[in-house]
Amino acid sequence: MVNTDGTGEASGSDIQAVARVGQICSLFGPNTIELTAADVAERLHLNRTTAYRYCASLVAAGILERGPRRGTFVLGGLMLQLGIHALSRRQVVEIAPRHLTELGAAVRMTAVLSLWGARGPVVALVEEDTSRTAVVTVRAGSQLDATAAQTRVFLGHLADERAIEGLTEGASSAQRAELEAAVYTARRAGYCIASQSGGVFSVAAPVFDELGIAATVGLLGADPHADLSPGSPIVTQLLKTTRALSDELRNTREARQNETSDV
Template sequence: MLGISDLGRAVGLNRSTTYRYVATLAKLGYLQQDPDSRKYSLGPRVVDLGFAAINSMEITRVAGPFLQALSDETGYTVSMAVLDGPDIVYVDRRRSGRAGTFAMGLHLHVGSRLPAYCTSMGKVLLAHQEPAVLRDLVDRTDLARRGPKTITAREQLMVALARVRRTGFALNDEELAPGLRSLAAPVRDRSGAVVAAVNVAVHLTVWNASVESVMSRLEAPLRRATTEISTRLGHRPQA
C-alpha cells in the first residue's frame, strides 16, 4: 500500500494533483483506501480490467480456427467484433482462399470501427444489452443513412433488435453499403453474456441470391461456429 506522497513521487506529480487523481480512481473503484493507515491499494475494478483483457485475448485465440473454418466452408469473408459504446470494433477477420473478389470500398481490418446500428454484428451486440444501456446507446447514435436500406427510425431499429433477440441472429441487407449483405450470431462466455458477434459477409456481385437463400445457406454453419466458440469459452446452454 502507498500513501499520497509515495504515489506522487512514483508518478512525478505534486501532492494536490496526485490527491485529485487518487480521489477519482478511488471513487471509480480502481483504488481503495485502508481506513487505519489511510494508504491506498488496488481496488476491485482493476480485477475487472484484467479479466477484460484476458477475455479479449482468449476470444481471439479460441475463435481463430473456427472463424477460418467457417470462411473456408462458406467461401465468404468472416469477421468477429465486440461492442465499444455505440460502435463495433473488429477483432478478427478471415478470408477464404476460394472466395470471389469484389470491391466494397470499406477497407475493413482488425481494429476498424463501424456504427453498430447498421451492421449485423452491431445489431447482435446491441440486442443483448440491458434495456437502459440499449436506450442510452441508441440515443447517442446518429441513425444516418449508410446504404439503400439503412434503418434510420429509432422505433424501427428497436423492433429489429427485438427480432434479433428472439431469433438469435441478425441480418444486414444493404444497410451498411450497397450490395453488401451479412448474417451474424452471438458469442457467449461462461456466464452466458454476449461478448462478441461473428458474421459472414457476401456481396451481390458474387452471389446475387435472395435474402432467404442467403439465410438458408449460411445460418447453420454460422450457428455451428459460434456455438463451438462459445463452448470453448465455457458457455453451457441451459437445459
C-alpha cells in the same frame, strides 16, 4: 495530482478531464490514424488552445505521440500496451481463429469476430474469403455502426440498456424504431441479417460465455442470390460455429478455474 473536494472524491473538473481524454482517444480509428489539435477542437467543439493542451498532456503521459507530420498526434505506446493486454484477456480471441477459418471455407464468405468496445462493436479478427474474384472484407479495428448485423446482435443481448441510446443519438424516430425492431428480431431469431450499401450484406450471431454475450461472429457477402432463410446452409453453418465457439469458451474458462482451485 487529482483534486478532491475534501471528502476524498475527485472533483467535477477532474472527472470532466478524464471524460475528455476518453473522447480524444475515441476519435482515432482505422481511417483516422493521426489528428491535429485543430481536428480535435473541431470534432469535440473545443477551442484550439484547450485541444492542444490536452494533446500535449497526453503525449507526456504516453497516451499519444507526435505524428510523422508536423502538428499531428497519433496513439502512443501506452495505448498499444493496454490494447494488447486487453485483447490477451479476451479468451475468445485466442480460440476463435480456427472456427472462423472453417466457417469462411464452408460458406465461401468473409468471417468476422467483433468485441464490444467503448462505443459499440469493434472488429477484432477477420478471415477473408479469397475463393472469389471480389473479396468483401472489413478492417480489424473498425468501429461498427448501428446498421451492422453484429451491432444489432450485441444490442439484443447486452444488459446495459443505455447502449442503444448512445448508438441512436441524433437519429430520427423512424431510424430508432427500425433499429429497435431489428434488435428485437435478432434476439428472438438468434441471428441478424442486415443489408449494406453496394449490395453487400451481413449476417451475424452471438457468442456467449458464463457471463453473457462475449462476442459476435459475422459473415460478409455480396451474392444477390445467397440463401439466408432460416435453416439455409449459410445460417446453419454460422449458428453451428457460434455454438461451438460458445461451448469451447465456457469449457476453457471452467478448466482454467479448476486448475486454479487445485493449486
